[in-house]
Amino acid sequence: MDSFVSKCDAIVSTLDVGSDEDFHEMWARPCHDLSEGEIEERVSAHQRADEQHAIASVPKEAIDAIGATHRWSSNFVRKLQLCPWAGASLDTSGAVRYWVLVVEDSGSDSIEQEQRGAVALGEMERLVRRAGRQLDQITSPLMAEEGTNPIDPSVTISFVVLVDKQRGQLPDFGTFHEFFLELEDRLLDECDDYWDGIDDDNEGITEEEDAENVPLGCDITIAAFHPKWQFGDGGDNAKNDQAIDYEKRTPYPTISIVKSSAIDALMSPDGNGDGDVEHGLDGAWNASSAPATERIAAMNERTLEGITSRARAAGSA
Numbered sequence: 001m002d003s004f005v006s007k008c009d010a011i012v013s014t015l016d017v018g019s020d021e022d023f024h025e026m027w028a029r030p031c032h033d034l035s036e037g038e039i040e041e042r043v044s045a046h047q048r049a050d051e052q053h054a055i056a057s058v059p060k061e062a063i064d065a066i067g068a069t070h071r072w073s074s075n076f077v078r079k080l081q082l083c084p085w086a087g088a089s090l091d092t093s094g095a096v097r098y099w100v101l102v103v104e105d106s107g108s109d110s111i112e113q114e115q116r117g118a119v120a121l122g123e124m125e126r127l128v129r130r131a132g133r134q135l136d137q138i139t140s141p142l143m144a145e146e147g148t149n150p151i152d153p154s155v156t157i158s159f160v161v162l163v164d165k166q167r168g169q170l171p172d173f174g175t176f177h178e179f180f181l182e183l184e185d186r187l188l189d190e191c192d193d194y195w196d197g198i199d200d201d202n203e204g205i206t207e208e209e210d211a212e213n214v215p216l217g218c219d220i221t222i223a224a225f226h227p228k229w230q231f232g233d234g235g236d237n238a239k240n241d242q243a244i245d246y247e248k249r250t251p252y253p254t255i256s257i258v259k260s261s262a263i264d265a266l267m268s269p270d271g272n273g274d275g276d277v278e279h280g281l282d283g284a285w286n287a288s289s290a291p292a293t294e295r296i297a298a299m300n301e302r303t304l305e306g307i308t309s310r311a312r313a314a315g316s317a
Contacts, residue, residue, distance in 0.1 A: 135258075225254040
């Protein structure tokens with residue numbers, strides 16, 4: 001990966017689905033804890049300083065998306081403690097990375113929305129993979145050899161955000177969710193195939209010893225978010241909002257990426273992954289009885305349902 005990418009807190013790409021060649025990439029840093037105006041000013045300054053990568057001005061839509069995602073992380077996720085490491089991530093310089101894909105169609109004949117969505121999601125997968133490799137790079141001890149301190153892998157997170165200039169043309173929740181599940185399966189299958197393919201001569205090899213060949217799916221965990229996210233099985237839950245739906249509702253269709261080691265560490269509060277210590281709002285269940293992500297989801301459902309109940313009570317008072 002290009003060295004300049006590893007130093008960027010935000011990478012913005014634009015994709016014209018009406019053209020086979022009109023793909024541009026630009027960059028900005030840092031965006032951490034900056035206002036939207038400060039982000040735009042910093043972007044312009046870096047474009048002037050490095051024309052090689054400043055091929056176009058950053059679209060306002062991308063700046064808005066970065067700002068909205070940051071506010072969602074800070075004012076919603078962190079405030080309600082919906083993510084165990086949100087605060088540490090936001091407080092660690094360079095730990096939060098934004099990859100924004102702005103999609104437009106400048107062709108004289110607008111393509112069908114289904115085709116448009118497929119092109120956009122295909123490019124989004126490419127960015128997810130690049131963002132995942134960037135996380136590997138910025139958390140690697142090898143960064144120290146280049147004079148840069150690696151970032152703690154337990155607090156790093158990247159957001160890949162999809163923005164469409166033609167409002168109302170973003171993939172609907174069902175399409176986006178299906179894309180995410182297929183991408184997640186591909187990443188996991190790549191990891192499984194890697195370990196299945198190790199021959200007897202390499203038996204006992206560790207992931208650390210073969211780091212250069214380990215597929216991305218072995219190192220990262222992805223999660224999907226969407227403005228219209230809905231849990232449920234297509235029954236009544238599909239028609240009515242639930243409090244827990246808001247856990248997964250972001251301003252834009254988004255995929256988050258974290259190091260799998262960070263998820264593993266959540267199996268116990270002391271980070272040793274043994275899963276033997278009780279954890280939860282009331283200590284009623286312990287870590288060994290459920291995967292870390294299920295425990296987080298259970299706590300978040302309690303939090304959001306509690307807020308909903310209090311709001312309803314206040315409204316009827």
